[in-house]
Amino acid sequence: MSPAIAVLLLLAAFVQSSLAKTVTYNFNLTWVTANPDGLAERQVIGINNQWPLPVIEVDKGDQLVVNMHNGLGDKNASIHFHGMYQNGTNEMDGPSMVTQCPVPPGYDFTYNFTVNQNGTYWYHCHVDYCYPDGYRQALIIHDSDAYFADMYDEDITITVSDWYHEVTDEIGPSFQSIYNPTGAEPLPQSFLFNDTLNSSIPVKPNTTYMLRLINIGAFVGQYFYIDDHELTIVEIDGVYTEPQKADVLYISVAQRYTVLVTTKNSTSQNYCIVTVADSVLLDVIPSNLQLNNTNWLQYNATAAHEQPVIPVSDPTQFDPFDDMTLVPYDHQPLLDTPDHSITVNVNFQILQNGLDYAFLGNITYTKPQVPTLYTVYSAGDLSTNEEIYGEFTHPVVLQHNEVVEIVLNNQDTGTHPFHLHGHNFQMVDRFPSYGPHFYDYKNITPISYDPSNHTAFPASPPRRDTFVVAPGGYWVARFRADNPGVWFFHCHIDWHLSQGLGMLMIEAPDILQTQRDTVPQQHFDTCKAAGIAYEGNAAGNTVNLLDLKGEKKQSTWLPSGFTARGIVALVFSCISAILGMTMIAVYGFLEPVAKQHTVGQVAELTEVMADPKAVDSLQGEGASGAGPSTQVVERYELSE
Template sequence: MGSVIHALTLLSTLVGCCFGYECDSSATVCETTLIISHQQTMLHPTEGQVYPVNGKLYRYDDVNQTTIIPTDEVMTADGWENNRLVTVANESLPGPPIIVYVGQRVKVHVINALLSDTVTVHWHGLPLYGSPHMDGTPFVTQCPILPGQKFTYDFTADPKGTHWYHSHAGNQRAKGMHGAFIIKERTSTAREHIMTVEDWNHHWGSDMDVQKMKKAQVFIGRNLQPIRSSVDGGLFLPFIASSVLINGRGRFYNETGQDNGAPLTEFSVDAGTTYRFRVIHTGVMYPIRVSVDHHRLTVVASDGFEIQPVVAESFIVAAGERFDFEINTNQTIGSYWIRAETIEVNSHKTEAVLRYTGADPSRDPITSRKVCSPTNRCLVVNCPFETYPSDTYTDCINFDQLKSAINDPPPEPTSSDDFKEHHLNFGIVIGRPSVNGIVFQTPKVSALSQPFEVGPTCDKNDCGEDTLCNCMHSISTNFNDVVQLVLMNTGMVVPAAHPIHLHGYSFYVLKTGFGTYNTTSAKFISPNMDIDCRGNGDMSFCNQGTWRNSTWLGNNVPDLNLINPPKKDTLNMPYGSYAVIRYKANNPGVWMLHCHVQVHMALGMSLLINSSYGMHPVPPKGFPVCHDFPSAFRERLEDYQQQSPTTPAQRQNTATPEIRLVTQIVKEDDIYGISSFWAMFGVLVAVILVLSFYILTIRKKLYLYKKKYDDSSSASKQANDNRSFSKL
């Protein structure tokens, strides 16, 4: 194993640390490699430990600061000098950006150079039509990649826009395993920059965050950390953000407001030019507000889809979301702060530098943020609440108030049969993240390619109103169904926001219903009353929520935008709210729907959407298989194959299609039930026995007929011999 990892490390050097990949726009196939490994922050590969001073790095023993260490050769994060173990692609934090063009075939070879961990890579924002096995969700669309193994993701680049990739195994995304994935049009000539933002914890890794959330208490040393809260009073727990990073760099601010002088990311621009910035929140929990001193932002896209432009002072981006904005570099030549801060009370923050060509590269900006006033108010796009406190003179635009830039109305059902509506409540119930009170239990096989081995499924006798259960939660849709999901965050749950991400689809945001807020303080007062939680009244978990007005069916919900709604794949849901989203189920596969707060997803706030089960594409040849050992299903399958008259090679090639033909005939609510398998298996065995008895009976009758016929004259026998018939 050691020699393998050594070879992979050498390959990583050859591939290139910290450099992105951009495919030639004329190419048909784009091919690159990501090598996933553990690295350390604040450690130079040859000079060893480093420390920051005034935006520069020096070797640990260079007390007189005589020799500057190249910043690009060190993963600095927030400059905290105690090394942080990170999981990264190609020794880069964030991972190298991958830039391709619409319609190109993309092949990404992912090599797991980790010593102890598995990995997968999810292509966030890509529907992957016809290639659901490339989605990169462990134990849903594939088996995880083991240490030393390689897995090649092979798919078509579509649609255009700002997307990203990240590990979906365990909590590796929070440890640095993420990067930008940009799909451009071949005719694109825009000047642009990629900007990732993330909340960062330099005290420990995300696996520790999960353990601390289970205990609901967070200590640093002997000091119990307070629960953090949002502007509207919503809670953030238990992830502790020590800082914010922009493109993997930031500065740690201590309690007195003094920063540690760590290097910052710089964006170079020419004066008199329009630039597009592609912003991706790759972080863990906290929504982040982004602004640029002395420059107005024109927000033009979200999650890859163009919106009608909105000019704003700033915008807020939640974990998993992306926003594109444009700026016109029409200010005096100089350097300007780009600011990113969490929306906590007593927020964490960092900066990057917007540096005009000709500005002094040795000086930090001295600019200040816009001062909002009654006569010069600030506008913020994508607030996850209705308003800011009145004394901040700040106005909000919520996401559902944005409009699509193109004529793309949402799908309309042609009949009640092809319209499916589900109310899904995302909340932390009795300390457990769940959806409708169901804590998601990850399958132990690849659900998409091994559907008969999935379990345990949800037992409706155990899961219901005001209960909490653990199982493999899934809902099913038929091909071309119009699916309307009412995403909720309400009931007797922890008042925390949840950015909800759907794999395999982008959805239209038709409406958002917020709770009631104090218009002066902006603090949350009560949940939206459009939802009837049923159950135990105000104490209900809202596991079986529905519309309070029973006539609100389909398009009858008031204030739906059915003309030009915005489209996206990740939507932040504050406590007390709901959102109506819609999509057309035209992408067969098994797709995860989950909260993109890392610890919430890890502990069970997920479910699967089984889309068009009978039309799932067959797995690629040689696709990996994984399962428990011993496995009763595998034992029976092998017994069946050994009894088959075909050759081993034929059995291997035909076993999966034969099973799939049978599994298409199942109840919608029990697609993944192992009980369905044995029921169908029993039916199949009974049919085989009946056919066998029938064949034996026919053979006996034919034998008697043939014997009688042989008693006739020899000449007549020779004249009428039918070899095919006699062989039966």
């Protein structure tokens, strides 16, 4: 690099730092009542007694400070800033028991980091069963240097999501239960657009708008299009792309697209913005569940707001844009031959406790006794030993600057959007790609990646932080381990994460240890308040880190020889047996049914009991198994 260029780069960095500012948000988490779909009021997690939540907006280079107070009273909390790399600030990433302890009710937690990124992101809670309760919203990073900065006139943020009428603390236990042996995900009651329905976005004619599209749902991907308007993709998940035209987008949970849309010259009519839920993800579709929703680009408030005709029963009618064809604007080349390869298979199985779990390989992610980041800090020379992090967190230790390749074979019949914290990754191969036949593979034998037989990798692969794997298909991704930290890799369908569909990438732990002194004391105080250890291995052992006695483990496997059908039959047989025994026990504890009778009626009864035929005829009135005379005596009682 020439001295002149070096001086210019330093000058640019100085100018950027001088323009940067500190943006502070004070969040008090509170329960509030909301009814966004007009069908049912429910409690949601609000901020400062308001819902929908505030959009976080910063400029590239700003310092973002979020002071969070957990005022919920009955629920732990955290914030994950989805897509933020947190380079040098791993402790600000937010997933509970990975990089921090959960923040208990009544306590404060401050997130403080520099935003050296650009694009469209979101924030959400990252503790068990939390963000589907409404704790999620957009995070926008403005960038005046974006290559398309002069190509649009106005910036509009749009979120889509699924919506439930019950709080997750009620849904969760019935979802992961012996009464749900197939692991069928909870069905949403509706699908929202900007946390409401039937809304209009006022637009001006002959104007170009930048639409930031974010799926902040917990489960269901959605198709998106605008009648008679072309979408020009310029960003995915914070990565600028070469402009690409698209008619229909498929947006899985956690994914983002930024598109440019130019309006028409005429204001004679309004145009439908159509979102359609991916019904293939749903085990059943209730008759009252509306899969499609219409909102409008409103050119004229007095003009009709028409409804489109959409056949929604078959999602293969749509031919969505294939994100594998996108080219990053920076043309980052394909990463070199990997130094570290990780191959995992996605599948779901019932364990011996009768519950359905999700697996990467043969491991269902099970939280450790100590947040894994804090294990790194207290591990000394053992930090590079995967054993100390526990078998069931599924840890993989990566060396600094390694090229890492992840091969994900989906042996399940559903789609899975996988997200990697701390990075985006290059998608170098996926089978099948988006298109009408994306779902063809759900009813055939899964196809695994063959490294000796695959299509040519793109010279400059698309990058994003959340990629979807097809039913029965696979994808192959690469990233460079240039960000020391403990990073969660998991399916972003929240129900699947709760079933254990995740694993940990522990990146350059020896370098990461040098950052321990920068962690605020408040983080460790939070652990004390929550009653959680913040030193030691995954079992909380601080004396011998190779002693994992006491670590949390997944349930044991069912005995070999059980088929899937046999497992389901066994579970339902157990359920029937439990219900039957419960009814017998309840009946046994009931007091005998007593009738009041006069002295004359008792005398009549005595005569009846003297006749064996009469007694036999009365036996059916009582419970089986008791003798005739006993039956009658128990059901009569002398009264004054």
